[in-house]
Amino acid sequence: MTALVWFRDDLRLADHPALRAALDTGEPVLGVYVLDEESPGVRPLGGAARWWLHHSLASLAGRLAEKGSALVLRRGPASREIPRLVDDADARGVFWNRRYGGAEREVDAALKTTLRARGVDARSSAASLLFEPWTVTTGAGAPYSVFTPFWRACLAMPAPRHPLPEPRDIAGPARTPDSDALDDWGLLPSDPDWAGGLREAWEPGEPAARHRLRAFLADDVDDYARARDEPAAGVTSGLSPRLRWGELSPFTVWHEAIASGADVGGFLSEIGWREFAWHTLFRHPDLATVNLNTRFDAFPWPRLRPSLLRAWQRGRTGIPLVDAGMRELWETGVMHNRVRMVVASFLVKNLLIDWRRGEEWFWDTLVDADGASNPFNWQWVAGSGADAAPYFRVFNPLLQAEKFDPHGEYVRRWAPDHAEGAGPAPVVDLKETRRAALDAYEAVKRG
Incomplete structure (x- = not known):
């Protein structure tokens, strides 16, 4: 028997509630990533994002192997591939962290229904936002449309939870189901290879993300409020792709920033702007194509x-x-x-x-x-x-x-x-x- 952890935009081991829930079952734990570009409404990734995803998945697979588990890769609609993996791995449970786009929520809700009908424990956790979208509303119960009162309401709520520690070991199953080869997905550009600048600028993966956070808090955060608008100053955090791919959780960023002892109010308000964007998308799934006004x-x-x-x-x-x-x-x-x-x-x-x-x-x-x-x-x-x-x-x-x-x-x-x-x-x-x-x-x- 196995517990599956379905990784999505949370390519990390530290502060990963779905991974913790799978470990708590006492079953062997297996990581899964599904490249789903076929489910209705799911937006295929752009070229630069595909490049990052390739390298972040390679990093995650290596880290899971070091801990004693593995990452299985499958391509296709999640509604098909996750049940197949449940059968292939003889899984009793599937655990994932919540997503907030409209098409992704529909995929997840349908899968939860399907799996539970088969007697499979299907559970989702909060991991990608400090505040769930339905928890921050005006006194009249409506969503906020202006950032300042939105963020003020967030700051008045109980403080975000502390991040979960990275597991020391992740015991995997004795037999690992068949997996796609990452290179076969063709995520990297080849004809032509335009990614030379990306390779020079970035090292995707959780270890590099942690290093960047700590370097920013040690070296640049004191100058952030003064010089963040100067593009040549080099004091921005560089964390936006780390948060986008979930190599860091916002809970980790929040608590390490506060623990730094620096004046981080302005920096954390940028984390708040990210929250505001996701809360808006939750209410308006067609945000990329339809004017809000x-x-x-x-x-x-x-x-x-x-x-x-x-x-x-x-x-x-x-x-x-x-x-x-x-x-x-x-x-x-x-x-x-x-x-x-x-x-x-x-x-x-x-x-x-x-x-x-x-x-x-x-x-x-x-x-x-x-x-x-x-x-x-x-x-x-x-x-x-x-x-x-x-x-x-x-x-x-x-x-x-x-x-x-x-x-x-x-x-x-x-x-x-x-x-x-x-x-x-x-x-x-x-x-x-x-x-x-x-x-x-x-x-x-x-x-």
Whole structure:
């Protein structure tokens, strides 16, 4: 008999409630990962995310083997593969940590019903959010739509639980069911291999995630509030892909940050923003495609000019800070948060391209793109989302560079041609396109 732990976006051993529940059964424990790109509504991963997933799964498999267990890989709809694994492993229980996207919740709920009908113990745990989405509501029982009162309500709740320790040993079954070979999944780019910059910038996996958290808290957190908006300062945490893939739990981040003794209120509020995004997705599963503010359904987007979209994607807009950010994204799979806001504003409000096109590009190129934060932040910049920046707030990328990259260090690193005065000419006039965007917004307000 076996207890299966179904890993998803929680590729770690420390603070893993589903793993702890499986161990508490006293049965041999076997890890499982299902690459499910077929269940209705489940969004296939982008290219950068697939690269990260490959390496994080390799790390997790190695760590489970060191502890005495294994990770079985299967590909296909979870509704088919999990029951098959229950049979193959003679499992009495399947344990997982909860997901909050609409399609994923439907998959999990149906599987729980199916497994329990067969007499299999199927249990889910809270592990990926500090506060479950249905627990944080206004006095009237409604979800929050503005971040500040949302986060204030979270902070008034009982403190998040302490993280669970990593198990010393994980005894696996005597016989391991057949597993796919990770390399056969084709998660890594090969023709061409565009991931050289990702390999240089990142080491996926739980051990590297722990190291990064402790290095940030030891070296950079004291400067975080002062310099977090300066892309050349290098004081951001670098934890966004770690949290996205669950190599760290938010409970671990929360308690280690507080234990550091530093002033971490500003940093923890960014963890709160992540929570707010997931709570919003829980209530609005179509966040990646549908305006939260339905007035924006009438926004008069002009006919798409593919050449402008390509110039933005490739960092060839002629606007130094925008081009630097887009090239950093292509090279490393991430972009500084301040610059993310600038490039998003430029796409939506200067190029007048629908925010969904930007969300799709980030989904494909960010290693930290998840189903909540990516569309949530795009809608925030576009003005159509929860607690959104007003549409008339247009980030001027030249003024943003003067304020946050005053010595041009960031642009020099990622767009040296601009620093040398040899960059491409601007594809649009910033003043004219800002005026056009505001005129379009006025039409929405009148309409």
